Amino acid sequence: MNKEENIIVGISIGDLNGIGGEIILKTFADSRVLDFCTPVIFASVKTMTFLKNHFNINVNLNGIKHTDQILHKKINVLNVWNEPVKIEFGKEDLKIGAYAIKSLEKATQALKNDKIDVLVTAPINKHNIQSDTFKFPGHTNYLAQELEGNSLMLMIANDLRVGLITDHVPVKDIATHITPELIVEKIETVYNSLKRDFRVNKPKIAVLGINPHNGDNGVIGSEDDDILRPTLKAIKDSGKLVFGPYAADSFFGSNNYTNFDAIIASYHDQGLIPFKTLSFGKGVNYTAGLNKIRTSPDHGTAFEIAGKNEADNSSFKEAVYKAIEIFKNRKEYKAITQNPLKFNQKKI
Ligand SMILES: NC(=O)c1ccc[n+]([C@@H]2O[C@H](COP(=O)([O-])OP(=O)(O)OC[C@H]3O[C@@H](n4cnc5c(N)ncnc54)[C@H](O)[C@@H]3O)[C@@H](O)[C@H]2O)c1
Ligand SMILES: N[C@H](C(=O)O)[C@H](O)COP(=O)(O)O
Incomplete structure (x- = not known):
């Protein structure tokens, strides 16, 4: 397979009782998407066949056991499990949470081993994924442990990019989490990501x-x-174009946000409420700062509409596109920064 043209997009299935399966299948039902990427869904053919029949989505699935069986122009489904799974849309179920983690762990392993190029995660339910072996409040925190680098939750929608100093932290603990070291780390991470990924x-x-x-x-x-x-003064003195602090309440309403390449918020809801208000359904959640690329849609499991064929797949599709775009940007950035003279040479 020509990896240059066909970027392999690994997909973790998320909570099977939520809208994950539906938005994945709706996205790849448009066969044009298969012209520029090769999806690999980490789940099982039995489960995906149940979902495609339930939603009446006409797609062909290519069941595989190993990543070396991935076929271009196909919707590949890597069998992480073989037993039938009882899907009950809208129900919070610990057993279903365990399948979400099986899928995520297998996909992350493939990402680490370069068997897939990027990872796009379908939404999980943060409560039912908890177990003795998995104690993370979300993908960002799990991947921060599994991959290399300093992770940053960065929400992106066109030119709007909102990063967080603290992410899945209870309100009562936010102030104690915000240290000078953490602020420096997060600003450095978003700065490097803007250059390399965007x-x-x-x-x-x-x-x-x-x-x-x-x-x-x-x-x-x-x-x-x-x-x-x-x-911030120390960071500004080092020459970076970092501005603020700005009072958060009026920053988005005044449109000031349009003057910046990224906005750093102190905590989850300070950043995600304006972000999702401005872009819900088109936004992408990107885990910046790591050696591998992971994106996800800007929404959760949406249990109340799960199974009803009402879920909008725009954000998931955007997450696939963004992962591919970042993958290409990183490659180009690497080529330029490794040997700028070689990159600029033209054949005569
Ligand atoms: N990437 C992720 O894994 C991720 C992201 C956000 C939330 N979550 C988790 O999802 C669960 C539910 O979270 P929530 O209720 O706060 O947020 P949610 O995004 O699941 O739902 C918020 C509202 O938006 C609607 N909605 C969401 N996605 C939609 C879509 N694609 N099409 C149409 N309508 C849609 C829902 O019906 C609901 O009214 C929680 O456990 C949360 O932690 C996971
Ligand atoms: N904070 C994210 C959001 O609201 O979209 C969501 O909880 C997902 O987080 P992870 O990417 O860490 O799972």
């Missing part, structure tokens, strides 16, 4: 304040003055 030459990054109105000189909290401002 080919932004001189990234401009905005940082949102932690407290309401940046703490109003200590009246509403001291973290902005004591931690954030001095850290």
Whole structure:
């Protein structure tokens, strides 16, 4: 297979009782998608056949046992399990959560071993995936352990990119998590990702304040003055185009966000509420900063509509496209930065 043209997209199935299977099949039912990527779904042919019949989606599945059997122009399904699985749409079920993790672990292994080029994850339910061996609040935190680099949750929709200093952290713990070291690490990660993954030459990054109105000189909290401002000053002094802190409440409403290549929020809902409000259904969740590429849609398992053929697959499709785009950008960036003279040479 020509890996240059046919990027192999590994897909973890997510929660089988949610909308994951539906959005995956709807995406690859459009055969044009198979012209530029080769999907490999980590699940089982039996399970995927049940789903395609349930949703009446007319696709052919190519069942395989090993990644060396992957075929181009086919929807490959790698059999991670063979037994029949009882799918009950909309039901939170620990047994179903265990299949989501089986799929994720197998796909991650393939990603680590370069058997797939990128990983796109369908949504999981964070409660039913917990077990004695799996204790992560999400893919980002799991992949941060499995892969190399410093992970960053970066939500992307066209030119809007919102990264988080803290991600799946309970509200009561946020302030203690935000240290100068973590701020530096996350800004460094988004800066490098903008250059390498999105080919932004001189990234401009905005940082949102932690407290309401940046703490109003200590009246509403001291973290902005004591931690954030001095850290940002040191980063700015190093020559990076980093701006802020900006009061978070008006930053998006005033359209100021359009002036930056990325926005860094202090915590999950500070960043994800404006992001999803502006882009829900088109956004992509990208785990930046790691040696491998993983994207996912900007939504969850949507149990209330699962099985009803109502799920919109736009965000999942966008997640596939973005993973491919980032894969290509990284390759190009590597070529340019390794030997710029060679890259610019033209054949005479
Ligand atoms: N990438 C992921 O794995 C991921 C992302 C977000 C949430 N989750 C998990 O999913 C579960 C449910 O989370 P939630 O209820 O907060 O968010 P959700 O995104 O599942 O649902 C929010 C709302 O959006 C609707 N919706 C979501 N996706 C849709 C789609 N493709 N088409 C049409 N409507 C859609 C739902 O019906 C619901 O009304 C939680 O366990 C959460 O942790 C997982
Ligand atoms: N915070 C993500 C969102 O709301 O879209 C979601 O929980 C997924 O997180 P992981 O990518 O870490 O699973």
